Amino acid sequence: MEHIYNVISYLLGGIDAPIIVLLITMVYVYLTGWCKVIFCHKMNKLVGLKGIIRDLGYLMIVSLSVLLDRLMGSAEAIRTIVIYFFVAHEGLLILKCWCKMGLPLPQKIYNTLENLLGEEESDGNSTEREE
Numbered sequence: 001m002e003h004i005y006n007v008i009s010y011l012l013g014g015i016d017a018p019i020i021v022l023l024i025t026m027v028y029v030y031l032t033g034w035c036k037v038i039f040c041h042k043m044n045k046l047v048g049l050k051g052i053i054r055d056l057g058y059l060m061i062v063s064l065s066v067l068l069d070r071l072m073g074s075a076e077a078i079r080t081i082v083i084y085f086f087v088a089h090e091g092l093l094i095l096k097c098w099c100k101m102g103l104p105l106p107q108k109i110y111n112t113l114e115n116l117l118g119e120e121e122s123d124g125n126s127t128e129r130e131e
Contacts, residue, residue, distance in 0.1 A: 011063040011066065012059065012062055012063060012066060013062070013065075013066035013069070013076060013079050018079075018080060018083040018084070018087075019062075019083065021083075021087055022058070022062070022083050022086055022087055022090075025086075025087050025090040025091065025094070026055045026058070026090060028090070028094055029051065029055075029090045029093045029094055029097070030048070030051050030052075030055075032093075032094050032097040032098060033047065033048075033051055033093075033097055034047070034048065035097065035101065036097040036098075036100050036101055039101045040100060040101065058086050061082060061086075062079060062082055062083060062086070065078040065079045065081075065082040065083075066079050092113065095109065095113055096113050099113055
């Protein structure tokens with residue numbers, strides 16, 4: 001078990017505050033996504049699986065950024081930027097889920113979210129599928 005932890009720690013550049021924040025926001029997105037699914041009565045077998053695959057992709061990109069930092073000899077600059085980007089994106093997804101459930105948010109935030117994340121739905125690449 002310790003070997004697995006060491007490998008994961010090595011690939012993610014250590015288990016420090018940015019990684020912990022990223023993992024916690026991933027859990028929050030997963031939970032709010034399920035809340036939205038239950039609240040909006042749009043159950044689908046693939047909803048949770050898509051979120052898990054997305055999160056694994058995030059972790060793979062963080063791992064790649066760690067390897068690039070090591071290759072370039074930088075002090076976790078790329079890794080930090082990548083993690084902050086993913087935390088910000090996950091935060092937007094949390095707000096989007098709560099917006100869809102009708103949580104009152106300032107109109108400016110709601111409009112901005114519609115502009116930023118509404119394009120996914122119009123392209124047919126929505127995070128949820130209709131059956």
